[in-house]
Amino acid sequence: MAYTVTLAGQGWTFVTDAPATVLESAERAGIRLPSSCRNGTCRTCICLSTSGAVRYKTDWPGLSLDEKREGYILPCVAIAESDLTIEAPAANSGVRSSIASRAQP
Numbered sequence: 001m002a003y004t005v006t007l008a009g010q011g012w013t014f015v016t017d018a019p020a021t022v023l024e025s026a027e028r029a030g031i032r033l034p035s036s037c038r039n040g041t042c043r044t045c046i047c048l049s050t051s052g053a054v055r056y057k058t059d060w061p062g063l064s065l066d067e068k069r070e071g072y073i074l075p076c077v078a079i080a081e082s083d084l085t086i087e088a089p090a091a092n093s094g095v096r097s098s099i100a101s102r103a104q105p
């Protein structure tokens with residue numbers, strides 16, 4: 001089932017559908033979220049989910065129980081189980097990046 005992910009700060013939305021992770025779905029939509037390992041260990045992608053639910057494709061994503069309770073998720077291994085709202089201030093869109101890189105000498 002497809003769900004909508006909203007980036008609260010930017011107002012951008014994209015659709016995600018299992019088995020795609022939130023990170024993979026964002027990239028397909030041209031939105032770049034911070035990432036590195038892409039397997040739930042480095043925590044580069046950590047962000048706050050202010051609404052919605054996820055499950056993980058790994059048994060032990062690199063989040064503490066307290067972080068999970070506070071709403072933090074790891075988009076690289078998170079699969080949406082409902083519509084989500086996330087806060088990812090460092091996210092950027094590929095369109096904006098390509099425009100910015102073309103403007104440079």
Ligand code: FES
Pocket residue numbers: 034035036037038039040041042043044045046062074075076077
């Ligand atoms: S990219 Fe490393 S934990 Fe998500």
